[in-house]
Amino acid sequence: MTIRRAVIVEGPLLPSQAAHWSAFADLDVDLHMVGGLSAPGDDWWTTGKASDIATHVIRPRGWVTRGQHWWIYPGLSALIKRLKPDVVHVGAEPWGLFYSQVLPGGIPTVGHGADNIWVHGSPIETKIRITRARSILKRLSGYVSWNTAGIRLARKFGLPVERPTLVAPNRIPDPQSFEDAARRRDLHRAELGITDKTVVGFVGRLVPEKGLGWLIAALAEAHLPNTLLLAVGSGPQQPRYERMTRELGVAAHFTGGINPDRMPAMIASCDVLVVPSLTTPAWAEQFGRVVTEAMFAHTPVISSDSGSLPEVVGDTGLLVKEADQSQLADAIRSLVTDRDLRHSLGERGWKRSLEEYGPAPLARRILAFWNDAAGVP
Numbered sequence: 224m225t226i227r228r229a230v231i232v233e234g235p236l237l238p239s240q241a242a243h244w245s246a247f248a249d250l251d252v253d254l255h256m257v258g259g260l261s262a263p264g265d266d267w268w269t270t271g272k273a274s275d276i277a278t279h280v281i282r283p284r285g286w287v288t289r290g291q292h293w294w295i296y297p298g299l300s301a302l303i304k305r306l307k308p309d310v311v312h313v314g315a316e317p318w319g320l321f322y323s324q325v326l327p328g329g330i331p332t333v334g335h336g337a338d339n340i341w342v343h344g345s346p347i348e349t350k351i352r353i354t355r356a357r358s359i360l361k362r363l364s365g366y367v368s369w370n371t372a373g374i375r376l377a378r379k380f381g382l383p384v385e386r387p388t389l390v391a392p393n394r395i396p397d398p399q400s401f402e403d404a405a406r407r408r409d410l411h412r413a414e415l416g417i418t419d420k421t422v423v424g425f426v427g428r429l430v431p432e433k434g435l436g437w438l439i440a441a442l443a444e445a446h447l448p449n450t451l452l453l454a455v456g457s458g459p460q461q462p463r464y465e466r467m468t469r470e471l472g473v474a475a476h477f478t479g480g481i482n483p484d485r486m487p488a489m490i491a492s493c494d495v496l497v498v499p500s501l502t503t504p505a506w507a508e509q510f511g512r513v514v515t516e517a518m519f520a521h522t523p524v525i526s527s528d529s530g531s532l533p534e535v536v537g538d539t540g541l542l543v544k545e546a547d548q549s550q551l552a553d554a555i556r557s558l559v560t561d562r563d564l565r566h567s568l569g570e571r572g573w574k575r576s577l578e579e580y581g582p583a584p585l586a587r588r589i590l591a592f593w594n595d596a597a598g599v600p
Contacts, residue, residue: 234291
Protein backbone atom coordinates (compact mmCIF):
# COMPACT_ATOMS: atom_id res chain seq x y z
CA MET A 224 0.00 0.00 0.00
CA THR A 225 1.07 3.58 -0.66
CA ILE A 226 -0.38 7.03 -1.16
CA ARG A 227 -2.22 7.07 -4.48
CA ARG A 228 -3.72 10.57 -4.57
CA ALA A 229 -2.46 13.77 -2.95
CA VAL A 230 -3.62 17.38 -2.96
CA ILE A 231 -0.97 20.11 -2.71
CA VAL A 232 -2.30 23.46 -1.47
CA GLU A 233 0.02 26.31 -2.45
CA GLY A 234 -0.08 30.07 -2.57
CA PRO A 235 0.92 31.44 -5.98
CA LEU A 236 1.66 28.67 -8.46
CA LEU A 237 5.25 28.75 -9.69
CA PRO A 238 5.67 26.31 -12.61
CA SER A 239 9.38 27.10 -12.77
CA GLN A 240 9.73 25.70 -9.25
CA ALA A 241 7.63 22.54 -9.57
CA ALA A 242 10.14 19.97 -10.83
CA HIS A 243 9.80 17.65 -7.83
CA TRP A 244 6.00 17.75 -7.93
CA SER A 245 6.13 16.73 -11.61
CA ALA A 246 8.28 13.73 -10.60
CA PHE A 247 5.37 12.19 -8.70
CA ALA A 248 3.92 10.98 -12.00
CA ASP A 249 6.73 8.42 -12.14
CA LEU A 250 5.72 7.22 -8.67
CA ASP A 251 2.13 6.52 -9.79
CA VAL A 252 0.73 9.24 -7.54
CA ASP A 253 -2.28 11.19 -8.81
CA LEU A 254 -1.18 14.69 -7.80
CA HIS A 255 -3.53 17.69 -7.71
CA MET A 256 -2.13 21.19 -7.23
CA VAL A 257 -4.35 23.95 -5.83
CA GLY A 258 -3.19 27.55 -6.01
CA GLY A 259 -3.59 31.03 -7.40
CA LEU A 260 -2.14 32.52 -10.56
CA SER A 261 -1.54 36.01 -9.30
CA ALA A 262 -0.98 37.91 -6.11
CA PRO A 263 -1.73 41.65 -6.11
CA GLY A 264 1.13 43.68 -4.71
CA ASP A 265 3.85 41.07 -5.32
CA ASP A 266 5.11 41.51 -8.86
CA TRP A 267 7.99 39.04 -8.46
CA TRP A 268 5.59 36.09 -8.57
CA THR A 269 5.41 34.40 -11.94
CA THR A 270 2.20 33.07 -13.40
CA GLY A 271 1.07 30.05 -15.35
CA LYS A 272 0.67 26.38 -14.53
CA ALA A 273 2.62 23.16 -14.83
CA SER A 274 1.16 21.25 -17.76
CA ASP A 275 1.91 17.80 -16.38
CA ILE A 276 0.17 18.34 -13.03
CA ALA A 277 -3.60 18.42 -12.51
CA THR A 278 -4.02 22.06 -11.49
CA HIS A 279 -6.98 23.75 -9.80
CA VAL A 280 -6.72 27.53 -10.01
CA ILE A 281 -8.63 29.51 -7.38
CA ARG A 282 -8.55 33.26 -6.94
CA PRO A 283 -7.52 33.95 -3.34
CA ARG A 284 -9.49 36.04 -0.92
CA GLY A 285 -8.64 37.45 2.45
CA TRP A 286 -5.77 39.75 3.36
CA VAL A 287 -4.21 39.06 -0.04
CA THR A 288 -1.51 41.73 -0.08
CA ARG A 289 -0.10 40.44 3.24
CA GLY A 290 0.93 37.16 1.66
CA GLN A 291 -0.39 33.65 1.24
CA HIS A 292 -0.58 32.85 4.95
CA TRP A 293 -3.56 35.16 5.20
CA TRP A 294 -5.32 33.87 2.10
CA ILE A 295 -8.32 31.60 1.81
CA TYR A 296 -9.46 29.74 -1.29
CA PRO A 297 -13.24 29.78 -1.83
CA GLY A 298 -14.43 26.24 -2.46
CA LEU A 299 -11.22 24.57 -1.26
CA SER A 300 -12.96 22.35 1.31
CA ALA A 301 -15.53 21.17 -1.26
CA LEU A 302 -12.77 20.47 -3.81
CA ILE A 303 -10.86 18.29 -1.36
CA LYS A 304 -14.02 16.46 -0.38
CA ARG A 305 -14.69 15.72 -4.05
CA LEU A 306 -11.14 14.58 -4.84
CA LYS A 307 -10.91 12.30 -1.75
CA PRO A 308 -7.11 12.36 -1.50
CA ASP A 309 -5.10 10.10 0.79
CA VAL A 310 -3.16 13.13 2.07
CA VAL A 311 -3.27 16.92 1.85
CA HIS A 312 0.04 18.80 1.78
CA VAL A 313 -0.28 22.49 2.71
CA GLY A 314 2.58 24.72 1.61
CA ALA A 315 2.23 27.38 4.29
CA GLU A 316 3.52 28.22 7.75
CA PRO A 317 1.45 26.54 10.49
CA TRP A 318 -0.53 29.70 11.18
CA GLY A 319 -1.81 29.96 7.60
CA LEU A 320 -5.54 30.25 7.00
CA PHE A 321 -5.50 27.37 4.51
CA TYR A 322 -5.31 24.91 7.41
CA SER A 323 -8.67 26.10 8.74
CA GLN A 324 -10.22 25.08 5.41
CA VAL A 325 -8.48 21.69 5.23
CA LEU A 326 -8.28 20.19 8.72
CA PRO A 327 -12.03 19.87 9.42
CA GLY A 328 -12.26 17.37 6.53
CA GLY A 329 -10.55 14.67 8.58
CA ILE A 330 -8.02 13.75 5.83
CA PRO A 331 -4.38 13.30 6.95
CA THR A 332 -2.86 16.74 6.55
CA VAL A 333 0.79 17.78 6.65
CA GLY A 334 2.24 21.27 6.71
CA HIS A 335 5.26 22.62 4.88
CA GLY A 336 6.83 25.79 6.24
CA ALA A 337 10.09 27.68 5.80
CA ASP A 338 10.21 30.27 8.58
CA ASN A 339 12.98 29.71 11.13
CA ILE A 340 12.15 32.70 13.35
CA TRP A 341 8.56 32.62 14.55
CA VAL A 342 8.67 35.31 17.25
CA HIS A 343 9.03 38.64 15.48
CA GLY A 344 6.95 41.64 14.46
CA SER A 345 4.47 43.39 16.72
CA PRO A 346 3.37 41.70 19.97
CA ILE A 347 -0.18 41.32 18.61
CA GLU A 348 0.99 39.74 15.34
CA THR A 349 3.32 37.39 17.21
CA LYS A 350 0.55 36.33 19.59
CA ILE A 351 -1.82 35.58 16.69
CA ARG A 352 0.91 33.65 14.87
CA ILE A 353 1.91 31.50 17.84
CA THR A 354 -1.65 30.93 19.05
CA ARG A 355 -2.70 29.65 15.64
CA ALA A 356 0.43 27.55 15.29
CA ARG A 357 -0.19 25.83 18.64
CA SER A 358 -3.75 25.01 17.62
CA ILE A 359 -2.88 23.74 14.15
CA LEU A 360 0.32 21.82 14.86
CA LYS A 361 -1.31 19.46 17.33
CA ARG A 362 -3.80 18.45 14.61
CA LEU A 363 -1.31 17.84 11.79
CA SER A 364 -0.31 14.33 10.77
CA GLY A 365 3.24 15.49 10.08
CA TYR A 366 5.35 18.54 9.33
CA VAL A 367 7.98 19.47 6.75
CA SER A 368 10.33 22.44 6.96
CA TRP A 369 12.91 23.82 4.59
CA ASN A 370 15.35 23.74 7.54
CA THR A 371 16.01 21.96 10.83
CA ALA A 372 15.25 25.11 12.83
CA GLY A 373 11.68 25.00 11.55
CA ILE A 374 11.30 21.42 12.78
CA ARG A 375 12.58 22.40 16.24
CA LEU A 376 10.10 25.27 16.38
CA ALA A 377 7.22 23.02 15.32
CA ARG A 378 8.06 20.63 18.15
CA LYS A 379 8.40 23.52 20.60
CA PHE A 380 5.02 24.99 19.73
CA GLY A 381 2.90 21.87 19.72
CA LEU A 382 3.72 19.25 17.08
CA PRO A 383 3.36 15.92 18.93
CA VAL A 384 6.62 14.00 19.24
CA GLU A 385 5.18 10.94 17.51
CA ARG A 386 4.29 12.85 14.33
CA PRO A 387 6.84 12.40 11.51
CA THR A 388 8.92 15.28 10.19
CA LEU A 389 11.04 15.95 7.13
CA VAL A 390 13.55 18.62 6.14
CA ALA A 391 13.03 19.42 2.45
CA PRO A 392 12.39 22.40 0.18
CA ASN A 393 8.93 23.02 -1.18
CA ARG A 394 9.96 24.63 -4.45
CA ILE A 395 12.86 23.49 -6.62
CA PRO A 396 13.59 24.22 -10.30
CA ASP A 397 14.42 21.66 -12.96
CA PRO A 398 18.14 20.86 -12.66
CA GLN A 399 18.32 20.18 -16.38
CA SER A 400 17.89 23.85 -17.27
CA PHE A 401 20.99 24.71 -15.20
CA GLU A 402 22.92 21.73 -16.55
CA ASP A 403 22.12 22.87 -20.09
CA ALA A 404 23.21 26.40 -19.25
CA ALA A 405 26.50 25.11 -17.83
CA ARG A 406 27.24 23.37 -21.13
CA ARG A 407 26.69 26.71 -22.90
CA ARG A 408 28.66 28.71 -20.35
CA ASP A 409 31.03 30.28 -22.90
CA LEU A 410 28.11 31.37 -25.09
CA HIS A 411 26.25 32.95 -22.17
CA ARG A 412 29.39 34.76 -21.03
CA ALA A 413 29.96 36.06 -24.55
CA GLU A 414 26.40 37.41 -24.63
CA LEU A 415 27.16 39.33 -21.42
CA GLY A 416 30.51 40.55 -22.76
CA ILE A 417 32.52 38.98 -19.94
CA THR A 418 34.63 36.42 -21.79
CA ASP A 419 37.93 37.76 -20.40
CA LYS A 420 36.81 38.26 -16.78
CA THR A 421 36.66 36.11 -13.68
CA VAL A 422 33.06 36.59 -12.58
CA VAL A 423 31.96 36.69 -8.95
CA GLY A 424 28.18 36.43 -8.91
CA PHE A 425 25.46 37.59 -6.55
CA VAL A 426 21.78 36.75 -6.99
CA GLY A 427 19.07 38.20 -4.79
CA ARG A 428 17.10 41.20 -3.67
CA LEU A 429 19.18 44.35 -3.29
CA VAL A 430 18.35 44.86 0.38
CA PRO A 431 20.73 45.05 3.38
CA GLU A 432 20.02 41.57 4.77
CA LYS A 433 21.14 39.93 1.53
CA GLY A 434 24.65 41.25 2.21
CA LEU A 435 25.69 42.74 -1.12
CA GLY A 436 27.33 45.70 0.64
CA TRP A 437 29.49 43.29 2.63
CA LEU A 438 30.41 41.44 -0.57
CA ILE A 439 31.42 44.65 -2.36
CA ALA A 440 33.66 45.68 0.56
CA ALA A 441 35.24 42.21 0.61
CA LEU A 442 35.94 42.37 -3.13
CA ALA A 443 37.64 45.73 -2.68
CA GLU A 444 39.80 44.25 0.09
CA ALA A 445 40.69 41.22 -2.04
CA HIS A 446 42.30 43.43 -4.74
CA LEU A 447 41.69 40.99 -7.57
CA PRO A 448 42.51 42.28 -11.08
CA ASN A 449 40.38 41.33 -14.06
CA THR A 450 37.50 40.32 -11.76
CA LEU A 451 33.89 41.41 -12.27
CA LEU A 452 30.98 41.46 -9.84
CA LEU A 453 27.78 40.32 -11.58
CA ALA A 454 24.86 41.44 -9.40
CA VAL A 455 21.58 39.86 -10.50
CA GLY A 456 18.43 41.27 -8.94
CA SER A 457 16.67 44.47 -8.07
CA GLY A 458 15.76 46.33 -4.92
CA PRO A 459 15.74 49.68 -3.16
CA GLN A 460 19.46 49.63 -2.34
CA GLN A 461 20.66 49.37 -5.95
CA PRO A 462 21.72 53.05 -6.29
CA ARG A 463 23.67 52.79 -3.03
CA TYR A 464 25.46 49.60 -4.12
CA GLU A 465 26.29 50.98 -7.56
CA ARG A 466 27.78 54.07 -5.93
CA MET A 467 29.71 51.86 -3.50
CA THR A 468 31.33 49.88 -6.33
CA ARG A 469 32.46 53.09 -8.02
CA GLU A 470 33.88 54.55 -4.81
CA LEU A 471 35.75 51.34 -3.92
CA GLY A 472 36.95 50.63 -7.44
CA VAL A 473 35.09 47.33 -7.84
CA ALA A 474 34.22 46.48 -11.44
CA ALA A 475 30.53 45.54 -11.47
CA HIS A 476 27.58 44.90 -13.72
CA PHE A 477 24.07 45.24 -12.27
CA THR A 478 21.40 43.45 -14.30
CA GLY A 479 18.34 44.63 -12.40
CA GLY A 480 15.39 42.27 -12.25
CA ILE A 481 15.41 39.51 -14.85
CA ASN A 482 12.95 36.99 -16.23
CA PRO A 483 13.24 33.70 -14.30
CA ASP A 484 13.96 31.94 -17.60
CA ARG A 485 17.30 33.79 -17.74
CA MET A 486 18.45 32.68 -14.30
CA PRO A 487 20.23 29.47 -15.39
CA ALA A 488 22.32 31.42 -17.92
CA MET A 489 23.22 34.07 -15.36
CA ILE A 490 24.31 31.58 -12.71
CA ALA A 491 26.20 29.44 -15.21
CA SER A 492 28.10 32.56 -16.35
CA CYS A 493 29.62 32.98 -12.89
CA ASP A 494 32.98 31.48 -11.94
CA VAL A 495 31.97 31.78 -8.28
CA LEU A 496 28.61 32.52 -6.67
CA VAL A 497 28.59 34.30 -3.30
CA VAL A 498 25.57 34.13 -0.96
CA PRO A 499 26.43 36.75 1.70
CA SER A 500 23.17 36.75 3.68
CA LEU A 501 23.12 38.55 7.05
CA THR A 502 20.82 37.56 9.91
CA THR A 503 18.53 40.20 11.44
CA PRO A 504 16.31 39.96 14.55
CA ALA A 505 13.34 39.08 12.32
CA TRP A 506 15.00 37.09 9.54
CA ALA A 507 17.61 34.44 8.85
CA GLU A 508 18.21 32.63 5.58
CA GLN A 509 15.61 29.88 5.41
CA PHE A 510 17.16 27.79 2.66
CA GLY A 511 19.02 29.74 -0.01
CA ARG A 512 17.53 28.27 -3.18
CA VAL A 513 20.17 30.07 -5.26
CA VAL A 514 22.75 27.76 -3.64
CA THR A 515 21.09 24.69 -5.14
CA GLU A 516 20.75 26.47 -8.49
CA ALA A 517 24.48 27.19 -8.51
CA MET A 518 25.17 23.55 -7.64
CA PHE A 519 22.95 22.41 -10.52
CA ALA A 520 25.09 24.62 -12.81
CA HIS A 521 28.46 23.28 -11.49
CA THR A 522 29.19 26.77 -10.09
CA PRO A 523 31.15 26.76 -6.79
CA VAL A 524 29.59 28.58 -3.84
CA ILE A 525 30.87 30.82 -1.07
CA SER A 526 28.23 31.35 1.59
CA SER A 527 27.77 33.05 4.92
CA ASP A 528 26.67 30.92 7.86
CA SER A 529 23.30 32.66 8.14
CA GLY A 530 20.33 30.48 9.06
CA SER A 531 20.14 27.19 7.17
CA LEU A 532 22.79 27.98 4.55
CA PRO A 533 25.36 25.63 6.13
CA GLU A 534 22.82 22.79 5.86
CA VAL A 535 22.38 23.36 2.14
CA VAL A 536 26.02 24.01 1.26
CA GLY A 537 27.34 21.09 3.31
CA ASP A 538 30.99 20.39 2.57
CA THR A 539 30.73 21.35 -1.09
CA GLY A 540 31.38 25.09 -0.73
CA LEU A 541 33.22 27.62 1.40
CA LEU A 542 31.45 28.93 4.51
CA VAL A 543 32.40 32.22 6.15
CA LYS A 544 31.27 33.92 9.32
CA GLU A 545 28.59 36.56 8.81
CA ALA A 546 29.94 40.09 8.29
CA ASP A 547 33.60 38.98 8.52
CA GLN A 548 34.97 41.04 5.67
CA SER A 549 38.52 39.68 5.73
CA GLN A 550 37.36 36.07 5.85
CA LEU A 551 35.06 36.64 2.89
CA ALA A 552 37.87 38.41 0.98
CA ASP A 553 40.19 35.44 1.63
CA ALA A 554 37.54 32.95 0.46
CA ILE A 555 36.92 34.89 -2.74
CA ARG A 556 40.64 35.21 -3.37
CA SER A 557 41.17 31.46 -2.88
CA LEU A 558 38.58 30.54 -5.51
CA VAL A 559 39.29 33.29 -8.02
CA THR A 560 43.01 32.39 -8.08
CA ASP A 561 42.61 28.59 -8.04
CA ARG A 562 40.84 27.15 -11.09
CA ASP A 563 41.30 23.56 -9.87
CA LEU A 564 39.61 24.33 -6.55
CA ARG A 565 36.72 25.97 -8.39
CA HIS A 566 36.30 22.88 -10.55
CA SER A 567 36.51 20.49 -7.59
CA LEU A 568 33.92 22.36 -5.51
CA GLY A 569 31.66 22.82 -8.52
CA GLU A 570 31.60 19.09 -9.23
CA ARG A 571 31.08 18.16 -5.56
CA GLY A 572 28.23 20.63 -5.34
CA TRP A 573 26.64 19.27 -8.51
CA LYS A 574 26.69 15.71 -7.19
CA ARG A 575 25.28 16.77 -3.83
CA SER A 576 22.52 18.83 -5.45
CA LEU A 577 21.26 15.91 -7.52
CA GLU A 578 21.36 13.52 -4.56
CA GLU A 579 19.66 15.89 -2.11
CA TYR A 580 17.53 18.18 -4.28
CA GLY A 581 17.03 16.40 -7.59
CA PRO A 582 13.32 16.00 -8.43
CA ALA A 583 13.20 12.19 -8.26
CA PRO A 584 15.05 11.72 -4.92
CA LEU A 585 13.09 14.58 -3.37
CA ALA A 586 9.77 13.15 -4.54
CA ARG A 587 10.66 9.73 -3.13
CA ARG A 588 11.50 11.22 0.27
CA ILE A 589 8.25 13.19 0.38
CA LEU A 590 6.21 10.12 -0.62
CA ALA A 591 7.84 8.05 2.15
CA PHE A 592 7.02 10.86 4.58
CA TRP A 593 3.40 10.95 3.41
CA ASN A 594 3.06 7.21 3.89
CA ASP A 595 4.40 7.54 7.40
CA ALA A 596 2.16 10.53 8.22
CA ALA A 597 -0.94 8.80 6.84
CA GLY A 598 -0.14 5.52 8.58
CA VAL A 599 0.20 3.58 5.34
CA PRO A 600 1.82 0.22 6.12
